[in-house]
Amino acid sequence: MDRCYADALDIEWLARSVNLSRAHFIRSFRETFGETPHRYLQRRRLERAMALLRETDRQVTEICLDVGFTSLGSFSRTFREVLGESPREYRERTQAAPRAAIRAGVPGCIAMAWDRPSSTFGEDKRRTRL
Amino acid sequence: MLTAITHNFIWVFDQDEALDFYVGKLGFEVHTDAQMEVMRWLTVNVPGEPDRELSLLVPQPPAVDADSVDEVRDFVARGLAATFIVSTDDCRGDYERLVAQGVEFTEEPTERFYGIDCGLRDPFGNHIRMTEPAPQPIEPPSPSSAAS
DSSP: OTTTTTSOOOHHHHHHHTTOOHHHHHHHHHHHHSSOHHHHHHHHHHHHHHHHHHHOOOOHHHHHHHTTOSOHHHHHHHHHHHHSSOHHHHHHHHHHHHHHHHHTTOOHHHHHHHSSOSOOTTOOOOOOOO | OOOOOOEEEEEOSOHHHHHIIIIIIIOOEEEEEEEOSSOEEEEEEOTTOTTSEEEEEOSSTTTSOGGGHHHHHHHHHTTOSOOEEEEOSOHHHHHHHHHHTTOEEEEEEEEETTEEEEEEEOTTSOEEEEEEEOSSSOOOOOHHHHHO
């Protein structure tokens, strides 16, 4: 899932790939990783989308398809449900601080690495070091 | 092909105190003083050299992870952190001026074949060398001429 998050993965297929029934697969996955496979995949996809929204100027629709969602509607709905704001709002909010810093003379690499939200969902809390 | 060193970093414990020292005493100019969300980004440059910034950086997150802050501060205070060498056109004059301002020197201006050289400390423990270079090209004395 970590590698193929953008593919059209479905739970049946994932369960078959490890020779488990659908129900058993979901149960074992949850016991092992603390969340359902569906939720895990969704998180991977959203995290990737968040990074692309923050760090690129690509269209929201393009990003949505790129990370494995099949419609902009379900992407935006899921994004808002989990993060409490739309992809566009997230992009504006997270790009504002580093861009303001760069305009004020801070080197781009420093601004992008340090001036970014510190508590986003499921994200590694460690920051990039100098 | 690399083209320039644009930023060097030096650890300081208090940026206002650092400004007072580097700008108020040594004679650097403020290049950038920007309040970022997470920190104050403060750089200075030698007058006339705006393309080479010295960043006065506080060792705290996000520049340094919280667990390493004490270690870095300890290194700086003991004079073990990396610093820099500056050149001057009047080493003795600058020395007199800085001593009068209370700057701590680790070595008085000394005449050497490569110029007049001295050493000082910033308020945090960083060692800085200041040299008035001898006319170029510098010819290191050979062992025999040094003995005579």
